[in-house]
Amino acid sequence: MSIEITVLFDVVPDRLTxxxxxxNELCAATQQEEGVLRFDAWRSAEHxxxxVLVEEWADQGAIDLHMKEPYVADFLARVDGAYLRAPYVHRLRPLDA
Known part of the structure; x- marks a missing residue:
């Protein structure tokens, strides 16, 4: 079974662009990784x-490798301080699990 994750980021307005x-750059790079089934960023229509980052991974090993990629560290440094609060991570599971 794949691993599905959503992450909500409440961005400081003057850092949004x-x-x-x-x-966009993180998604483009990540979508080329082995083990990523989906990695897309969306803007909320209401807020x-x-x-909202929507992720689907083949397994935990793929996530672990992703987090070691240099462009992930670059992304994290680039968006440091861009959030009003800590990102809200949802690791999803089926309703009956």
Whole structure:
């Protein structure tokens, strides 16, 4: 069974443009990784400054390798301080699990 994760980022309004650009670059690089089934960033239709990351991975090993990629560290440094609060991570599971 794959691993599905969503992460909500409440972005500081004056950092939104740069943060969206950073997410676009992160998604483009990550989508080339082995073991990633989906890695997309979306803007909330209801909340202007909320970015939602939607991820699906083949397994935990793929996630672990992803987190070691140099461009992930670059992304994290680039968006440091861009959030009003810590990102809200949802690791999903089936309703009956």
């Amino acid at each position: 740069d943060t969206v650009e950073a997410f 202007e400054n909320v970015v």
